[in-house]
Amino acid sequence: MIRGKVRRSQLVAPFGPGAMQVLADGTSVITAGLDHWFVPGERLDQEEFRIHEWRLENHLGVDALYTPPDYRDNFKASPGQYNTKLQVPVLRFPAWSFCPRCRALTQQPLHIADRPRCTNPDCSGQKASWKPFLAQVPFVALCELGHLQDFPWVEWVHESANPSCRSPKLKLRTSGGGTLASQRVVCETCNKDRDLKGITSVERPNREHEQETTYLTAHLEDGAEFSCRGAMPWLGLEAGRESCGKPLRGSLRGASNVYYALVKSSIFIPEASTAEVDPRVLEALEEQTISRARANVRDVLEDGDILTASRLRRAAKKNAFRLENFTDEQIESALAILEGPVDTSHQLTTETVDDPALFRRQEYTSIRDTIDSAELVVREPEGNRAKDVGELVSRVRLVEKLRETRVLWGFNRIFAESSSRDTANRTALLRRQTPEDGESWLPAYTVLGEGIYLELSLEALAEWEARHSVRERLVPMAQRFHLVAEERHLAQRQVTPRLVLLHTLAHLLINQLTFECGYSSASLRERLYASPGPEGMNGLLIYTAAGDSEGTLGGLVRMGQPERFEEVLRNAITNARWCSSDPVCIESLGQGPDSCNLGACHSCALLPETACEEFNRFLDRGLIAGTLDDPELGFFSGLG
Template sequence: MIHGKVRRAQFVTPFGPGAMQVLSDGTSVITAGLDHWFPHTSTLDQEEFRIHEWRLERHLGVQALYTPPDYRKRDYRDPDKPNTRMSVPVLRFPAWSFCPRCRSLTPHPLNELERPRCTDQSCPRPNATWAPYLAQVPFVALCERGHLQDFPWVEWVHKAVNPQCRRPKLKLRTAGGGTLASQRVECDTCKAHRSLERITSVEQASNDQGQDTTYLTAHLEEDAEFICRGAAPWLGEADGAETCGQPLRGSLRGASNVYYALVKSSIFIPQTSSTAVDPDLLAALEDPIIARVRSIARDYLPEGATLRAADLRRAARTNAFRLNAFDDAQLDAGLALLEDPAQQPPVPSPDSETTAAVDPAPFRYEEYARLRDALDSPELVVRVPQRPYKADIAHLVPRIRLVEKLRETRVLWGFNRIFAESHTTHAATRMALLRRTAPEDGIAWLPAYTVLGEGIYLELNRERLADWETNPLVDQRLRPMARRFQHVADERHLNRRDVSPRLVLLHTLAHLLINQLTLECGYSSASLRERLYVSPGTHGMNGLLIYTAAGDAEGTLGGLVRMGEPGRFEGVIKNAIDNARWCSSDPVCIGSPGQGPDSCNLAACHSCALLPETACEEFNRFLDRGLVTGMLKDPDLGFFTSLD
């Protein structure tokens, strides 16, 4: 039986549905779609895995979020114990394998349960009863729309979309080199042979539209295109339901561009902060256990009915004691506020002169509006420092908040292949790749997981930031970076971004502070993360959150919040700015016209401003120390130049 162990969070990223991984026994498998993650059995209690995150559910258009199931041994003393012996299904892929001894190529079913052995009678073996295990081929074929299939071995070696060889007997041979040209597939039946040279190449098509195509599509057979057939082996569709029409590209199965998880994250904020209802009551109703009971009770209500206090107490059963402090009238008022979207207060908006069209990030703005002031809820605690910060810091960073508790939810809503981003395909198409059919109960859901942490939120001086952004030297310095990214975006199918001075300033400041906190606070740089709140305009967002969310106890020890207290955080900021004035790679770093990923950084390298990619939202792009500290020739270029 093929099986392995994976952390639950890894089924969100990087091993979600459609992703390949190699198990401990060497078998390459692909994670199956969401259709069979929670099989409908008499002992299934799916609500145990429910994550309540109302903003993500609303934003992604789904009714529920669930953590991947964990495996639990069956207790034979309690056979009705729910959620035992559950696992995430996987399929053996690639289906084609070769023998390490005789090099024979053979296909096997996706649901093969055991590691296959060579069945070729001509295969040399130590004795008559022992045959070598087969190794899966290292090559696959994929398209930009997310489809994946086995490499077309039979078609490739015969140079035909529809081969005429009746009983092909293939072998994969190698000449001992490390290139694709040294790999060769042969057919012993008709003696055809062909190397794998250029199967991963892209070339310009000769048609009038000038669209890119691939060598595999254009040259598998001359004068005929071999296009994607829409295969989705993780959904059990090895051959594809219909032709996709996109060019096919060969790839190593372990290449980084085979799977890009599309993950959306959110900092949980209370569903309402209305003062018309007792905050303690709202906290009790939003408690994870009671929220789960509300969800279950809502499913059993008649159509059009609303959840009432009596229904909630009856559904809570042994957990009803959590509501004993409130009478039915209070519970009805709280439920009316939480269960009826029409009763929800509007999300705080920017100042009246700022319109929705000016703010391109409404999803982030909800978090931004809540983090700016004090808040006390079961999942999010924001505190205003009791003492003021020093005047020189308060002038530049007038708003600092201590986030003593936060919960981040990360949801997998789709994936890409070949390109990390795709602006040509609708988001619903990417989400549809996660499952074969719609769920039977009609409840659309996505896999997710949560992590707890703490953080420091800070916001720059609006007036000073507006004056700084109008400096012509700032725009002149960033113009080459913006042009380079536009070129990269066109070449690699990335979404367009507004590479603004505000984005680069806040992003670089976040990196400098994280590097400094790792030295003074004791956290590793991989356990700290940034979250940027940036939008254009004088009244747009201009904040950043540095927080811990590593999924373990390290994120809840309180050390980060303690470093944000007055008397400590001033030193962190000053030391971060002072250390950024000079890099050990200067003058090469400070004078660089472009470096880092895609050459989309200026004065930023591994010695001064780069972070582990898990800590950065922008893949270590859009960084420049010059906009923070200034340059030797242009000291006024830096926002923090006046900070001694």
Template sequence: MPCPGDDSLPHRRGRRTVIEGVVRRAQFVAPFGPGAMQVLSDGTSVITAGLDHWFASDSGAHVDIEAFRVHEWRLEKDLGVSRLLLPPDYRRRRAGQDDTNTNLNVPVLRFPTWSFCPRCRRLFKHALHRVDKPRCPDCERATTAKRSPFLAQVPFVSMCERGHLQDFPWSEWVHEAINPTCVRPRKLKLTTSGGGTLASQRLECEECHKSRPLTGITSTLRDQQNDQDSTVLTLTLEKGAEYTCRGGAPWLGLEDSAKPCPSAVRATLRGASNVYYALVRSSIFVPSVETGSADPNLLSLLTDPQSPIKSALDTLLEIFQGSLPNAEQLRKAAKSNSKVLKSYSDEQLTDAISVAISSVDAAPPGSEDGAASRSLREEEHASLRGTIESPDLVVREAEEAYAASLTDVISRVRLVEKLRETRALWGFNRVFAESEREDHEGRAALLRRHPVPAEDSWLPACTVLGEGIFLELNPERLAAWENNGDVAARVSLVGRRFQNMAEKRRLNGRVLPPRFLLIHTLAHLLINQLTYECGYSSASLRERIYVSSHGEEAATAGLLIYTAAGDSEGTLGGLVRMGKPGRFEAIVDAAIAAARWCSSDPVCIDSAGQGPDSCNLAACHTCGLLPETSCEEFNRFLDRGLAVGTLSDPGIGFFNP
């Protein structure tokens, strides 16, 4: 992961000419995708460059994009791209060996560009593509100074809600002017009085002797004139004028934009959690009826219009006038491209050819013309309810019956012994985790500097193999519980609070039925209990909620708890073992029993609103919250009271007798 050498992003290698770091490939999907900042092992703060240069070899070696292909038809269609690709991994070029896909890396840029000297405290600005660690030039020129110290990058950056990022306006802030008139505005010094607040940080101009503390630069402020929320940086940088976002995108090589962004800009610590929220969409591989037991990766090679293997198959079909060619004929027709078929047996290849030919005139899996036109979640839910035996998804029913005490509340349990989840990054947010309802295309556009044709579009993705437990709540008991007026009244508190927040942030509204809060809370309770019972860390388990409020699905409430880690924790079978009869009943009973009392009660159980955006009722860090990587809703829409009742009204609990 080297730092590029100039604005065109080539790479220069040599002694101390490249800033390098090592990052797991999956982390380039989240949390270190394009536009995200991180600190390397040598202390340099860098920002991941856009997708334009991810697959550019610094040695001019041939790049075979298909070697990085992640085959997931449904997710590609849902995101509107032609490919999903794994982030490139670095492979050293060796003499006498094939140089295909060698010397690939993910480029980064040095950001923030402002640095300060820890000795003299002066500020200096460098180019985004600076590849070495600069030293203080002023200390180096001093006759009494020893070797000058390395400069440290400033801790503050500025951002806006539309995803832009820029350096903090140091000169503008100290001179209290959007366009400073100081003769030498860059001769600045950042001093500190030793306190732990922003008021102790003071910015000084040594030329005009102006100084100003950094008090409040990260705070929001109400714009009384326009009756909307703004920031201290926007409203108070210059009296009588608004300092708005400059539209910067340093990860794309743009420090400012020709069309400034009208959004309010706010300062933040460069390592703050709200600087980058990856927008990731995921899907669990579901084999279609047409594909049968054919290998999905092999089938993709035979059906992808851009695949040379499909071209070879089409040639054979023309020669044999539509008859079924055999595996050996296809290998010969593929010529040098047949190396991608070496890992498949003739029997596997013959089965895949048969499936591919039968679907030549049909839409590929995931198209709108077939049964797969349903949403990702609806397809997954329909598959997980039954039993499946395929190379990438194995769902089985327990061999023995579950206890009646469990089936009274949970009508269906399936053991997902194997699953493959694909996660793709399609954009990112800053400031808030959710974007405005009108700006979805704008978030996706942040990943690239130059748009690409639809046939060449791609997004970074990764796959995770794991296991899980799928369950559904008893529909009859669920319907009777939802008809309770007290339940509806309690849920409406959360709905109104979220609606107010959505209108304030210009987000899409949503319907929050009681079953959604119930199944979401149950997921958190079970995950917390499973971490005690089978040794998984809470960050290694993830929830996937299947609740619909339309059509026939309105009577269902499904939940999948599965392993989210891409290492050995997801393949040992421990989660499936806990879902078997004789064990799962005890897990559910223990989770419900633990939910009846929280160490923060009665404050927690009687809460009228807590957690993110106050969209939780009886749920806190002690009883109901999970790591945000495990929760689909950012730890919102949780309430133990709907599961076990409250102190004043125990009858509203779904799991109460």
């Protein structure tokens, strides 16, 4: 039996539905769609895995969020157990394999349960005491719409989409070189032979031809295009529901561009209706045994009936003691929130998914003030800030407790980002059958952490943004991103001085905090609240959300106290004035990912990809501390 282990959070990213991974025994598998993650059964209580995050549910237009199931053995000593033997199914992919000895290519079904062995009678391994295990081929084919299929070995070697060769016997041979030209596929039936040179490349037929194509699509067969069939092996589909027609690109199955998880994250903000409800009641109602009792009662309620406190106490039976400290009125007020109708007025749309400002406005409004709830605690630091710092940083908040929820709502292939035109199609890739009303859900997980929120002075920011030199500085960056967006069919966005300023400041502070309080840069994350205009957002949150105890020890919050924060800020600005790669770095007109950075490199401002929201783009130290030619250009140039 082919099986392996993976952390539950990794089933959201990077090994969600449609992603490939290599198990401990060397088998390459692909994670199956959501249709079979929770198989209905007598001992299934899916509500145990429920994550309550009302903002993400409304925003993504789903009825629920669930963590991937964990595996539990069924112990005879503990009868009546729920959620045992739950597994996330995987399929063996690529389906094509070759024998390491005789190099014969064969194809096995996706659902094969054991590692296959060579069955070629001419293989020298057949004479040994055991037949050699087959190794899966290192190549696959994919398209930009998310489809994935086995490399077309038969069609490629015969240079035809419909080869006439009957019973082809293929072999994958290598001359020992390190290029694709050294890999050759041979058909021993008709003596056809062809190398794999160019299968991963992209080409544009001519300058007037705007449609980009691939070498595999254009040259598999002379005079005809071999396009994608829309295969989705993680859903058990060898061909798509509809014709795809996009160019097909060859790729190594371990390449980084084969799978990009689309993850939406949210800092939990209590609903306004929960302000008058005791958080202890909500916590008790969401406890595992009480949550199961609520689900049992909900299943037998008739239309129009409501769940009452007395009915819940009876359903909870021996676990009703968890509710004995609360009155019926308290319980029913909390039930009205938890069991109330779902607001679907903000479902997944082009505008809400691709514009983070629209979704984060509510976070920005809540986190900039003090709040004390079960999931979010924000306090104002004690003491006064120095005058020069207070003129530039108008607000600092200590986020002593936060809960971040990360949801997988789709995935991309080839490009890490996708245009807004196919948002719904990305979500549809996760499952084979469209869920019925009231049963749609997405995989998610939560992490706890703490952080520091800071906000710049609107008056100082407006005066700085109005400078001609500031706007002129960003022209090369904006032009470069415009070209990148056109090449990758991305939604255009406005690269503003405010965005670059806040983003660069977040990177500099994170790098400085790694020295000041010992966090690794990969355990800190940024969250930007930036939108243009006098009423726009102008804040940033630096927080820990690494899924372990490192993010809950209070070390980061203590750095937000005035005396410590000011030292961190001053040191970060001082270090930003000079980079070990200067003057090359600060005078650059384009460097970093997609050349969308100015004065920012690995020596000064870049972070691990897990810590950055913008793929390490839109960074410039010049807008922070000035340049060699214009030392007063930076927003913090006067801060010593």
